[in-house]
Structure formats: C-alpha cells, structure tokens
Amino acid sequence: MGQQDLPRADGPPPMLPWPLALLALSACCRWGVASGAGGTAPQQHAAPATPSSSSSSSGRAPLDWLLTDRGPFYRAQEYVDFVERYRQGFTTRYRIYREFARWKVNNLALERKDFFSLPLPLAPEFIRNIRLLGRRPSPQQITDSLIKKYGTHFLLSATLGGEESLTIFVDKRKLSRRAEPAGGAGNSSGVSLETLHQLAASYFIDRESTLRRLHHIQIATAAIKVTETRTGPLGCSNYDNLDSVSSVLVQSPENKVQLQGLQTVLPSYLRERFVAAALSYIACSSAGELVCHRSDCRCQCQPTFPRCNCPEADVQALESSLAQLLRAWESHHSQFEESEEFQALVKRLPGDRFLNRTAISHFWATDLDVQHRYQQLGTSLKLLARKTHRLIRRLFNLSKRCRRQPHFKLPKERSLPYWWSRAQSLLYCSETTVPGTFLEESHSCTCPPDQPSCQGSIPCALGEGPACASCAEDNSTRCGTCNHGYVLTQGFCRPEVADSLEHYLGLETDLQDLELKYLLQKRDSRIEVHSIFISNDMRLGSWFDPSWRKRMLLTLKSNKYKPGLVHVMLALSLQICLTKNSTLEPVMAIYVNPFGGSHSESWFMPVNEGSFPDWERTTVDASAQCQNWTLTLGNKWKTFFETVHVYLRSRIKSLDDSSNETIYYEPLEMADPSKNLGYMKINSLQVFGYSLPFEPDAIRDLILQLDYPYTQGSQDSAMLQLLEIRDRVNRLSPPGKTRFDLFTCLLRHRLKLANNEVARIQSSLRAFNAKLPNAVEQETGKLCS
Template sequence: MGRQDLRRADGPPPMLPWPLALLALSACCRCGAGGTVPEQHASGAASPSSPSSPSSGRAPLDWLLTDRGPFYRAQEYVDFMERYRQGFTTRYRIYREFARWKVNNLAVERKDFFSLPLPLAPEFIRNIRLLGRRPSLQQVTDSIIKKYGTHFLLAATLGGEESLTIFVDKRKLSRRAEPAGAGNSSAVSLETLHQLAASYFIDRESTLRRLHHIQIATAAIKVTETRTGPLGCSNYDNLDSVSSVLVQSPENKVQLQGLQTVLPHHLRERFVAAALSYIACSSAGELVCRRSDCRCQCQPAFPHCNCPEADVQALEGSLAQLQRAWESHHGQFEESEEFQALVKRLPGDRFLNRTAISHFWAMDLDVQHRYQQLGTSLKLLSRKTHRIIRRLFNLSKRCHRQPHFKLPKERSLPYWWSRAQSLIYCSETTVPGTFLEESHSCTCPSDQPSCQGSIPCALGEGPACASCAEDNSTRCGACNHGYMLTQGSCRPEVADSLEHYLGLETDLQDLELKYLLQKRDSRIEVHSIFISNDMRLGSWFDPSWRKRMLLTLKSNKYKPGLVHVMLALSLQICLTKNSTLEPVMAIYVNPFGGSHSESWFMPVNEGSFPDWERTNVDASAQCQNWTLTLGNKWKTFFETVHVYLRSRIKSLDDSSNETIYYEPLEMADPSKNLGYMKINSLQVFGYSLPFEPDAIRDLILQLDYPYTQGSQDSAMLQLVEIRDRVNRLSPPGKTRLDLFTCLLRHRLKLANNEVARIQSSLRAFNAKLPNAVEQETGKLCS
C-alpha cells in the first residue's frame, strides 16, 4: 500500500486527470528514511493525519470513526480498523522514501502569471456548462465531485517507498524481556519488537523471518511489508519501466488545492457546500452549521445519516468488554493469595465487625500492596471507560436512540471488609452469601438457602459480651459492667426490689387525696407532736409578735422503722370579730431530723408551687381552715415541720379599690390592739413508709466485704436506686437537694467520712453503667 492511496478506493481520483495539468519534471535521487513510529489506538480512533502518515502526536478526532466521506473507505484505514477490532491496538511502522522526480502544476502558474485560459479537458468543460447558473448540490456532486474529486495537484514528489508495519496486541505480549539466547522461544516483548524493527533495513531477510515466526507462534502481531516504486538511484536498468508513486514526508509534501479555484465564480460557493456535504455526509444529506455546531440535514432516503450506528455499536461493545475486565480484576483480587491469607488469619473465637477487620487489614502489608495494584489497574480502566463514553456521546448525540452501557461500580475498602465477613460467616456452601452486619445474618443465593455458618458472639462495650463462652462461641460467657448474663446474651442489670430496705410505692391519686383532705380523713393524718414556747393550741394570743411552732415525729425514738412523706399541711386559724389582721406563715421542712439549719424553706405560691387554700369553718367566718396541698408532684420526706407565724394588716385602698397589706406598728398601749388570733389545730397529712436501717447497713457492708463480685454489683445497684429515688422527692429548685446524705447521717447514724466514702463509691459505680446520668445535687445536711 503506497502513497497512491490518495485516490478513492471506489471511485475516480480526487484530482483532475493528468491531461488537465502541464507538468515540469526535475530529476532527483533523494532518500528519506523514517524511524519506528508507534501509534497508540487504545480508544479506537486513528491518527488525525492520513492513515499512512507517520505522525501520531496529535489527539484523536472522533470524526475519523464516522462512516463519512472517501477517507473512511481508504484501504489503509480499512486495514487499520479491521486490525483494531481484532485486538491489535498499537501500530509500529518503519519506512524510508526515495524521491525521484519533482512534479509541479504549470497550468495554474500559466493562468496566474500570464492570464491565459486553463487547458481544461473538453469533457470537464462540458459538465460545467451542463450545470447551468443555479445547480443543486446533488447536481454538483454527480457531475463534478464524483467524477473529478474535490482537489487537484499543485506540487508533489514521485519516487519509491519501502516500509514495515507491525500491528501489536499488547494483551498477548510477554510482560518480561526475553532472556538471552531464546532465539526459538515463542515469548515476545515490546523490547524485542523494537530491536527487530530497528534492524529491518540492516538485515531484511532475517528480520522478516523472525517476525513471521513470532506472528505464527504467538498471534500477538501482524506484519505487513510494502515496497513500491524505484527504491534507489541505480537499482534498475530502465527507471522508466518502474511505476513511481507519490511520496510524502516532512521533506516531500504533497500540495493540493481545492477544485473550486478553476471553476466559474457562480459555481464556487455551491461547489464548496457540495464538497463539504459529500465528505461529511457521504451524499446522504446536506451539511448545515449554526454557531459552530455542524450536522447533516438528512435526505428522506437516509434518515439516520447523522448516526454512525456501526461505530456506536462498536463503542458499546468496547464498554461491555471493559465492564467484564473490571469485574475480572475484582475477582482476581478476591481470589489472590494475599486476600485469602488475610481471611484465613482472622480469629474465629469472637465476632468481627468491619472496624475490627479494618485493623487486621491495616497491619497486613501484603494485602495493602495487592490492593494498590488493583487500584492502579482500575484507574487505567476507568480513564479508558470515560474516554470511550465521551466519544460515544459525541457520536450518538444525533442518533434516535440513547447509547446503552453500564458504568463500572466502585468498590471501596468497606466493601472488601464486608466481603471478608461474608467469606467467614456465610460460606457454608459453594457460593458464599452476603453478610448483613446490622442483623447478624446472611443473605444466601436463591439456589442455596443455607449458606450461614455459626456466628460468634460480639465483644465490645455496653450490651456486647466481655468474652464468649468456651464451650459455644456463639453465646456470651461474661458481660460488661452494668449488664447481666441471661440465656447466653447480655441484658441491662436492674436493681432488685427495694421493699426489704425502703418502701417507696403508693397508689394514692391526686383526686383521692383531695377528697380525703376535704373530709379530714384520719387515715392520711400523720400523728405528730406539737411543740411551741410562744403559744398554746386553742388559746388566744396577740399576733403582733412572731410566733414559732413545730410539729415533730421523733422517729429515731418512737418510730425507727418508718420514714414519713408529707402530702399536705393544714392549720385552723381563728380571728376575733372585725379584726383586720392577716396571718402570714413561713414553712421549713426537716426531712430526716437533725438541727433546724438542715431544713429547707417551702416556696409557697412561687412559680408553680401551690398556695394556701382557705375554707370557712362556721358561718361567722371567724375560723378558717388553711390547707397547703402538695400532692404527688410536690410530696417530700419530713421529720419536723417548722411554722413561723406573723401577721399583717389588711386594708382597702379607696383610690384603686384593691386590698393592700402592711406591717402593724408596735403599740405600747394594749387598748389599741388590732385583734387576737387562735390556732385550734396544726396537722400533717401523708403516709409512712417501711424503713429497715439494719438491712441498709448490711447492704453498705457489702461494699467493703463483698462475698462475690456479683453480690457487690447488686448491692451497688440497689444503693444507687435508693439514692436516686430518695433524691427524687427533693423540694423544687434549680438544683435538687441531697436528701440521701441526710438519710445516712440522721437515720443510719453514719459518720461524715463514711457518708463521703459511700457517695464517692456510688458515683464511680454509676459512671460505669450504660446511659448513666449523674444528677447534680445541693448540700443540705453537713
């Protein structure tokens, strides 16, 4: 295949016939030799130059893959495409040329310099006249282009050429160079091909013999040799008897010019449009360009002229092949010695989640190196895939169907960690299933429903196991702190019942409590001792001065087995007739005994805390029942209730018609007294709870002298539960008061250092419990 392939393979040459031109021949004998030229065609596109051009440095052009124009049917390009589809994606070519004659077109020079008419062929002139003034593009194509082509020759070089072309399928080449002395070996490498191509012009016979041997033995190469025209200055006795060919090289270039320059002016524009449509649309439509976007306006007989269906299908096939290669690389990695060795080294005495497997992966340098090799291979496939996809979309953008392909799916490191889980726990059958870590189960293939093996217990924090059972690794053998072993699994540890230590349960509802308070039911009255040095029950007294009174139970003396809860406080207060005094009371509650400083103030009518409710006892309205109802929301422990009574003067403001209060003045004259007051009764309503101080002391002793670790944890849980439930009855405020410390100090009679040690132990134990919340408490008892 020589340089004469400038002509179309299936039609007249793309230049004027020889009678058109006056040629001047200048004899020469020059030799131009070219080196080995590798041409990569990994994407399926040819070089942007002509197929026989040695240059391959420019980027491939998509239009070369489209079935348009005479170039697509050029024999050299047809051979290249056939070789490429057979897998020979790389071409190596070594050539040399012998320039013999320089050919110049004197007809154009005669017209340009001497203004003489062109010596055109009579048939060519007759075809031009038959076109008329306004021919259609199809008429120009049929009369001019299909007969005479689109260009004519200005200057060229005639001579001879010999070349060697090697098409290479790199997939079948050996990855390593041939050892010395392996002359008859069938293995071949790129380095071997380079050496053979370089020695072609030195020892042609042995080089061809070796290349043909490799071609037959390995099927990795296809060899083509071309020798045309005179190959030297003295090789032939009669050079005129040898058919010369056009030679092309950087030194010997073929110069062509568009045929429109020899046509009349009224035909030139139509000719250019017809030539472009002929080349780009293969005479199946008209080339239309708008805003740098060119396409073929198809004729009715060729509705798909814009869609190179064969090339689109070829690219789709290439993408499918790359998809299979992608899956093959992943399969090779999974079956590799490095990955299989990692799976075999994973321990089977406990369950491994993805995070645990990632630690073993990070310590295995062999599998990491193998994974890097996989990533390198996939990057090459990904780049090639995206390059073909871009070309596919460019070719199919004017097709009536969307391209069909499937993008390769990325598989990250967590995928391989999950795959290792599947191989460990779901490989009881030939085809392993897929492990689901969230449900600790396997999804098996439809034809193999029982692929799941034994899954060991999970070790970790919280509800996970501390260790698996020795006789059965699928069950827990020991649990973490705060959990207990139940039927081979861990459950949150719950404190035992507190009834033996402190009863804190009651079923008294708010509506029932309100009804019982209205009836002054004695069943909810907590009988207590009234003490006051300032007054006596049922006696009138002058309320000008503050009066102090208290109700106490003296539980340590009389009721050591009970603690008491206050639900309401009630006083019956009587005033003399027409008295303007108003009683004002401050209430302090001591929960478990001790000094008065260890009492808390009751915030009556502050925020959401309840206020006093007053009801008349008789029609004279001299006596009223004052009741403060705490209910289940504000109920609290009490041992002593301190009541400080003072009075204020109630008056009516004439300007605003509102009731105002002010403090009474100290009167030296008793005759000016504003009235007297009497307290008939002072009662606390609530209930008593069973309390076993000795049992709680035994529970505390287990903190220092545990019988077993389990009994110590159980004692800790019970003490934490008692502490939290006692402190839950703390009075309202931003910070709860520490009533549990008061219980230890005054009802168990523990020293301060013992109380501090117990509280510290409980806080440390509670911090280890799952979802533990340590409530901040305020100090009440020293």
C-alpha cells in the same frame, strides 16, 4: 534528501480524488530514487534476551517473561513476529535492510498556474460536466456530477519513501557446525552460520539466486524462516509489485499529505454551492442537507432517510464499547478479589471474635502487599474511567438527534469500606460456593437466590457496653464474660439491674393526682399522717394576740415511735380563725426536716415562687371567720418529712383608694390593749401524706457487703441496690437549681452512721456509678452535716 519535481508536460488532471491522483503520479515513473543504504552490509540482530540467543541448550524458560503483554513495544508487529518465531523454536534473528530517501512530490499544474498565470489543464470530461451543471445546480446534481466522480480534494503535495529488508529467523540447535562443501548447490544436509551470513550479504547483489537458496535451506532443514519485506516509491521499475499507498509514506513526524479542496478549480459561481454539497455529502452521507444555525449543525433529512441525523451504527458501536469497558471494570474487581494479596489478608484475619469494618481496616492498614495491589487496581480503574467518560461524551454528542436515548451503565465505584465489607462476607457468608453479602447492622447474611443458606458461625462481638468482654471457649458465637455493669444471660450481656427494694425501702404508691385532690378536699383521715404538735408560744384552739411571731411544729419522732417507717408529705393544712372586723392577715413560713436532726438541717418551702404551689383558702365558718389554709404538693412536689416547722406572723390589711391594691403593714408594738387590731386562733395543723416501710437493719447489712463481699457478684448487686435507693430518695428532694442530698440525711439520722462512714459510702457509690454504661452523676447540695 533527494527531491525531484514532476515533469511539466502531460501531468495528471488535478481534479481527480487524491488517492487516484497519487496512483496517476506513480504511473509516470519520471523521478529518480536515491538509495539511502545502497550496498549495505548484512546486519545481525540478536533476540532481546542475549543469553538465550547465544546459547542453544538453555531452552525456552529464560525468555518466558517476554511472552506477556508489557506495553506498546510488545505489541509492535516486528516483536509479535519474533515472539511467534521464538515459540516455534527460532532463537536468533538476522536482518538486512536498506532505506530509501524521502521524496517530495508537488502538483506541477498548480505551480504553473500560480507562478506563470497559465490556465489549468483540466480534463475535457471534467469541463463538460461543469458546463452541464449550469449556473444554479442543486446539491444532488453537484454530488452526482462532480463529488461521486472526482471526490472533494486533490493532491497538493506528499512525501514518499520506503525500505527493503530481509529477515532470517534461525534455530541454532538444528544447524550443523560443519562447513558447507565448496560450491554447494544445496545438496548437503548440513548448513552453517557462515553460509547464512554469506547468503544474507549477497541479497542486494543477486536477489533471485539468494532467495532461491534460502528457501531451499528452509525446506530442507526447517532450521530457518525467511521473511521478505518491501515498501518503496510507486512505479519504480526495479519493483515487481506495489504495496498500498499508505506503505509508501515515510512514517516520521515532519511528513504529511497536503490536500486542496476541489472548489479552487471550479468557477466562482459554483464554489459556494460545491462546498455546501461537499459538506452535506461528507456529514450526511447523501441522505440529507447540512444546516447550521448558531454553531449547531444538523442534517435536514430527505424523506427517504428520516433518521439520517442519527448515526445508528456509530451509536451501537459506542454502546458496545461501553459495555465492554464495564465488563473490563468488573473483571478488574474480580481479579483483585481473587488476588493472592487480598486472599492472604482474609486468611490472616482472626476467627475467635467478630470483626467489624473498623477492625478489618486496622489489619488492612498494616498489610503493605494488599495496599500496593489496591493502588494498582486504582490506577487501572482510573484509565478505564477516563476512557468511559470520553466515550460517553461522544455517545451523547452522536445521539443527541436520535429518537432513542443511549443505553449504557456507568461503572460502580467501590471504595475501601466496600472491600472491608467484602472481607466480612468472605469470613462469615462463605459456606457455599458463591459467597453472600454480610450485613453488619443485623449480623446476618444475604445469600444468592440459588443458595438458601450461606451463613457460617459468626463469633461474638468484643467491645464496651453491651458487647462481650470475651467469647465463650466452647461456643464462640456466645459471650463468655461481660463488661462492668452487665450480666451474662443465656450467652448475651444484658444491663445489670438492681434487685427489688421491697426489703429495704418501699417507694411505690398508686395515688394519682385526681384521687389525691379528692381525698384532700374531703380531708380523708386515711391520708393523714398523725404527728405531735409542739409549741411554746400558743395552744391549739386558744385565741392569741398575733402581734408577735408564733413558732409551732409537727414532728413524728420516728426513731422512737416508728423506726420502721419513713414519711412522705403530700399536703399541709391549717384552720385559722380571726375575730370579727379584724384587719390582720396571717403569714406563714414553712421549714421541712426530712429525716430528723437539728433545725438547721431543714429546707425552706418556696411557697408561690416559680411553679411551686400557693396556699388555697376555703371558708369553714363564716360567723367565726374560720378558713382552711391548704398547701397541696401533690405527686410533683411531694417530699420526705420528719418535722415541719411553721412560723406564723401577721400583717395589717388595708385598702388603698388610689390604686385599689391590698397593702400590708407590719403591726406596731402597742402597749395599750385597747388598740389591739384583733385576735387569731389555730384550730388544727395537719400533715397529709403516707408512710413507707423502712428496714434500717437490712440496709445496714447491704452496706456491710461493700466491705465484706462474699462474691464479686454480691458486691456489685449491693452497689446497684444502694445506687437505686440513693437516686430514688434524692428524687424527692425539694425544688431548686441544685437538689439536696437527702440520702446522706437518711444515712445520718435514720441509720445513725458516722460522718466518715457516710462519706466512704458516697465515694464508693460514685466510683461504681462512673463505671456503669451511660452513667449520669447528679450534682447535689449539702443539707445534713
């Protein structure tokens, strides 16, 4: 690389601004130019697509793919020029150029000061301005006297260079293959490629004559287009006109312009003030003074410029850029929605059934084209998002001292579920030119304001539970068939409900708790269930020695006397009388048999255990010491009963003086009647409740439909009714961790079914119940064998 220093004498004043310094340096013309390509032979540069460049009959079609924006190279000026010429018909480019070597330019005045300790050759005008400032000038005086005249920096060193080139675009189809006549002066109408080669080779030898002939050929034949480009060192005598300073600098990474602050040539007492004034001039544009506090710098505005801290033009430019990015963001989404891949996916979606977002996601997952197109959209949006965030940070930094907040809108992210919903909208809300928005929760469309109705026909939804099993063939918006446990009603699937049980078993009652309590207090005969009293140990109304356990029962014998009724117990009452001064206390154990059978199929009543009620005693006859013992079950603890077993025992009651508690002792066996502790008498034993209608033959016919169904619907209906009977019967089971299976007792003892038949019915009911929606199978304990 050639290099030559500036001459020492009469150098340019170093305090000039660096662009002026460069121009002053270029005017001296005292350095040489080393040609890096002197006498370079002409070079032919073909078009990027060789086949099209060599063939004149192929037309423009093969190079059409080049005419799209495909990266930074395709935005280069040379390529843009080539594309423009190609569109005009030129198919070949010839280019000849030579590049000048780099020149390193140094400021000789500073070198003389540093190495030889000589004073700087400052201009007299510059020295006079410094003296006029005085020792304590204001920032405004420094700005007016120095900065506005001489700038803030001067040139320390720079790298210069350049090139000269000739470019000829050729349309071979318009050139003649005949050789140009000898000594051609441009009078011939035919020009060959050889002529162009010779003219290009002679460009650096005889520039004026070569250009004159090339321009003549360009005008005469319109087969060529000549472009001349020259950039080079400033002030060289072999150039007629000069380009801008930026064109002189060789564009390579290692080259740069090095500047020096003007304060280095000022007296020491002015340097700090000059730096402060220069910073205020640059940062505040002479509208205020730059003030810094703890790394936070701002402009202290002058009264005439109250908004100097707010670069309004820059803020508005950033807001405009953000708005443009937002439009680009929306444009990318619109292009994706209108893309062939997305539209093909929407057309491929089936229309014979309703598709929710999950179903559409499955089709999306199998479409590789739309996934690839969506990835391209994501890549473009990431670039826009990064640029948006960068501009937003700059906007906030610039507008933090503005009086108004910046105005911008963040781009809205659109995830995969959005595009699945968009596909739904295009399927079901596109009856108008502008599609609406589909709402899956309500199965409806929200249409644009200017479109009153955009909703099309929405097919029925297939699925489990209340959804359709299939859509109707004549009307896809309605269900054709329903799932198990649902019935088709007017095109919709409704939960199948058991028919009324009035013909089989009446389980309804209108007795409320307060009414029941009042009737029990009055011992109303309307709620008394008349039963048969049986006991081998005692008789009603007779005194007996209670030293031994007494067994008694009340039974209904419904199968014999009342086959059409089942009975519900609401309360149990005994009237017990004791002799005077008796120390006996009755203790009763109650067992209830719900529908008959042996005593082993009875359950024990947990009196006064947990929340179960206790006996209530009411004195009837004080002289005879008679009391009514009543156990009230009410609606909460009511239960079926066929037989009630009562086991009566007695205990001795005494008072412990130390603890003031009642202590019970079992009576001893006494052979001496004179030592008897008292006698007891049972005047009455009653069961209060009500009877329900019961049709065993109708229930048997219902069970027969499980094995001999007339239609599938009748079998399901019979199953639902039996399930309802089973659940409602077992609901009156006695309290406990596990409820007893009273329905099996009903089948065994009131319908007289065999064990294997009962087991088959229960198994069928469990299997049917498992298929129902929201099915819950209650665990029950075995009571009847």
